[in-house]
Amino acid sequence: MTDTQMRRAPSQKRSRDRVDAILANATGMIAETGSDALRMSELAQRTGISIGSLYQYFPDKSAIVHALAERCNEDSRACIAEGLSTVTSMEGLAAAFGTLIDTYYAIFLAEPVIRDIWSAVQADGALRAMEVEESRRNGGLLGARLKALRPATDPSKIDATALLVMHLGEATMRLAVSVERAEGDALVEAYKRMAIRELTAL
Amino acid sequence: MTDTQMRRAPSQKRSRDRVDAILANATGMIAETGSDALRMSELAQRTGISIGSLYQYFPDKSAIVHALAERCNEDSRACIAEGLSTVTSMEGLAAAFGTLIDTYYAIFLAEPVIRDIWSAVQADGALRAMEVEESRRNGGLLGARLKALRPATDPSKIDATALLVMHLGEATMRLAVSVERAEGDALVEAYKRMAIRELTAL
């Protein structure tokens, strides 16, 4: 939730509460009716503010979707950073990575709205680059660990692999929650095998 | 280009030509200004027909995007089917798969509009399922080969792996063409390694 996407930095407490309420209601609407059905007028109405006020906090619809996605990203980044923080060996990294994916998958299953928020991001031309940016950040976290564990390996190869593995992790999650549960579980397992094999082969 | 997405099956030659012209112009517009800028009125104007005629051939904007994506899918399916058709061993499959990815990547690089068409698909709530359907079809092609080569392996495991590998192949392509060329090349190479290792391990 950077400043740039806020039209006006909320200085009063009421303002901050309103921003939170707006985002909470936006999340609720997306969860209920899908990202395509997010209407600015309805969002204002639900939040109990006027359409004009809504646009004082967010310059446009993109900014709201961006804020929602950024929240998800912050959570996942924290989760990844924490999961990898104690790793000191390649075996440890493999185990931590597996746990990480399981945790991430559990979150996706528990909060399907996350996938809908990502749909909203992809539906918005101005936000599509977010996905790559996020993969890059997550890949950076993984790549840093890998470089420490494999100082002899070409760093650019590590970067490419880390980026790819994290990006495909996201793709796997979205596919897995789009199919029936048992199949999704199998897909996640297959991804874990594949990714860990690739990482340990570095 | 199934019947269902056409409002009216074109029975006269002129109609068929018009449908082709509409799709060609839609492709051109997406290539020039991106999928978000595809305007029905401009598409009609470019094609030299009225907005009403446009809607006689396609029930809505989704149908046009669907038709464009379906064309891409047909091409890639044919490419995959042909690439895998002569495979008789696991080594042969690995080689064919590598070639397939290289070919696919070359096509993506040569015709960036393909990625923009996929953006249009993802921007359209009614079409998002296309991506999974396409991965499923492509996974089916790969899975069939794998089952023939690995009769002893659990077929459901093969299905999951094949679906995942093809889905992640699509994801890799889109990521690769979103970054600078050298990095994209490295990502595709990493994906090929990873996928082939997974397939041969089955």
Added chain:
DNA sequence: GCAAAATGTGAGAAATCCTCGTATTTGTCA
């Protein structure tokens, strides 16, 4: 050559995003 079917047309209805001029609330200072 004529009637019926198919196709073509574009004004405008409907939906939606967002702006902007005005009204209200809050903060500040004599």
Added chain:
DNA sequence: TGACAAATACGAGGATTTCTCACATTTTGC
């Protein structure tokens, strides 16, 4: 406290875009 300024709230309506529909034109079958 009262009064002025700054911040915040409001919502009618401008602008854009998708898609419909009643009517005009062209093609086909006989």
